[in-house]
Amino acid sequence: MPIELNVNGVMRTLDVESRTTLLDCLRDSLDLKGAHAGCEHGVCGACTVLFDGVAVRSCLMFAPQAAGSTITTIEGVTPGPGELSLIQDAFCETHGLQCGYCTPAMIMVAHALLADNPAPTREEIVEAISGNICRCTGYAQIVEAIALAAERIRGVNRPRSLNR
């Protein structure tokens, strides 16, 4: 069936089988491979993308259900070829990843969190990522990455006179 949706700022018109998940649609029809299939039953969170700004599991949603909405994937938050966003850079700085499989989803969750809450507490970060399973890191360096990103975002355009 035909659907129209805004993906990473571009209107896309697609013809998909009605049973196609949003995840398969993004990966197979739009060649956006950054969202990953982990469990395909909504537990691990590796497929997380932003749906009208909210972090959702793209494996639990059919592509036609996303028609008319705005989808943001990891490719959409990457500033340009070879360029990292502040949040992506923070993940590199703390090494908040290992194998990289759950990482794009973690970064999407971080984007959603920091858009709402520029100064999250540790508990709020832990809560925000608690629906995303990482088997490599034990989460410590992920939590640190998001805290570092928040600190840096708060510091953007901050007059030097306000810094110690």
Next chain:
Amino acid sequence: MSAAGHHRYVSTDRRVHEDRRFVAGKGQFVADIDLPHTKHVALVTCPHAAARIKSIDKSAALKMPGVHYVVDGAELAAATLPLLTGLDTPNVPRRPLALDIARYSGEWVAAVVADSRAQAEDAAEAIEVDYEPLPFVLDAEKALEKGSPLVHEAHGSNVLLDKTFVWGEVDKDFAASPRKLSLRVKWGRSSTVPIETFGVVTSWDPWREILDVYASIQMPRYADQIGLALKIPTSSVRVHYDVDVGGSYGVKRGIKNTVLCGYLARRLNFPIRLIEDRLENMRGGDAHGPERLFHVEVAFDDQGIVRSMKMRALENVGAYAGRSPFQLGKPIGAIVGPYKINSVEYQAIAVVTNKTTQDAVRGFGQGPTNLALERCMDEVANVLGLDPLEVRRRNMIRHEEFPYLIPTGTTYDSGNYETVIDKVLANTSYKDLKAERDRLRGEGKLAGIGMAACLEPSGGNATFEALLNPAITTSTFMDSCRINIDGMGAITAAMHTTSSGQGHETLVGTVVGEVLQVDPDTIRVTRPDSLNSLPSGTPVGSRMAIMLGGAAFHAAQKLKDKLAAIAAHDLGIPFDRAVYECGEVFDRNAPDKRRSWADLINIAHRNYHRMPAGLEPGLAAEHIYQVPTGGTLPTKDGRVQMYPCFSFEFHLLLLSIDPDLGRPEIVRYRLGHDCGTQINPKIVRGMTMGGIAHGIGAALYEEFAYNDEGQLVAQTFMDYLLPSSHEVPMVEIVDHETPSPHTVLGQKGSGESGYLGAPAAIANAINDAIRPLGISINTLPIKVSKLGDLIADARIKKEIE
């Protein structure tokens, strides 16, 4: 050999090169590979714990849209050889698809090939298999009993392996010891369960006679095993090592998937793709880990000095021999842990049952063994009324006693256990931790302190294979690196295996940069395919820092020497006066006399007339590195040097349990960790924390549980519970560096750290917490439901009394 410290790049806080592509979603995982005209595979699985396959009706499936082919076990078995197991058990063949009899629920019986995965799944449901259910056995102890159903009738028993070793005067030591205690300890069936399932894409080129293989693999001898099973030369198997692997921790061993898809690619002349879905992975993939029952007996004196140990380990390997039986072997290399236990008797038994086949998991059996030993140390303290930390200290090998030979014939390289423990206790004293526990107890909580002191054998000298199966005579365990400095002076280093998050490109870049004194970020690290590769033992056994790091170090050293030789010749000075510094070479006696990097590249690549006689032109070097201290086979009495390096970790935690819910909560967690020189501290910390998270899962949550009908009931992430950010506490890690004398930079392994001790420490903490109720628990995982019931029963009993 060089001591830790004084490094330019090693041990400094540098970023991990690989991270950039992953944070942008630009890793290349196997599911991201789209070859033109690829066909997709879905699997038909057996719903019974054991059943004879009477017939398979493919006709309806073959008529469905997009379906190309259905293959069953009979066809595949006729065309391929059984998979390697390493055991001398010819009547227990392991094949990708069941032949005649399916031996566990979820075993693959047939495979459908279609244009899309969805079409293949639809067609798989339309295949009618007529099964005759057979008697089955799930429990390892029952499988040992006479009259128990035989998983493989032709084998004549359910025992794959039963070997007893006696190292030292066990009977004498037991007789001489005034005290003994025994424990039954069980490690539940769990695994490391990566978020990426196993996947493989194969493609056959009949004109070049090459099978291309893209896979999320972490396994030694992968190409060899593919070639053997498919009966094609390994020079026709091209494994692409530049596929990023989405986590493995040992289990990414999809050899049966690969042989199936390799066969289909050749048979059908299409690229074939099988990406396991979560159900296929949990039920029938190579995903399960140890399920081990221990009977341990220790002999000790009134001071708590443990003289001798008898350990019987019974492993439920599942229906076929994967790598699992050998996981009983590796722990032999550190069977006494960090303690001076004088003699050991060890019986290793591997039995088959009607459960999913086990494969290799992080630590390769060391975690379960550490659990058994560390539970014993706590119980020794308990019966003597001594402090468990004091008992450990009394038994520990002291710094000045290294190198230390343990009874099994392995010599530990180095260690400073007492200092690591002191460092852990430096910030908050043990006394304060106990006071906190007692305060929690005063609030009505069940609170306990748990600890575990254990070793991480590292370097991957797998002579346990020869120890358990004398037909195996492998004593070579190697890894390789090739470095080329091209005509423009750019440096490229090649490694020859896949990675699953361990940062090996960073490892190679850092080590080569250290030796050549150039910025590691300017060094390109590549992964040629298997047809262009040197030997690699792959990332198993916590070996890559030691082995790939060692190979990279020596290859770079060869180039450094060559650059110095070229400069010395060009300057007209003896070699020993040439000093290499950051890519330039100068005369020690006249530092102004020097050749720049550009000069040296020019000479090596373009000025043969300026080259020293006998030296090859160009600047390429390779090094194939044999595992340090390796190269010997076991003696007749079962002694052998296993693994070169032994990292140490000391876990100490405070845990509180809500007595009404039985829910444990880790209040404080501290870890002392010593893996020698840390080449990249960010990577080591990540590995250690990740290992602790795995350990928390194994201790409290994760279990491939079966019901009485032999059905796997934990086959999704809603039943097989993985620790989230809520379950993994903050951990204070205290580092100490005792360099290994055997490695190029003093490094030891750290890939398994955390996981090897966390379950033991948590089990000890829970036992400390519930001991006042007069109960104990020695079976992992200690799930909330089980613990809650146990506590409730004990409290009712106490009230009645």
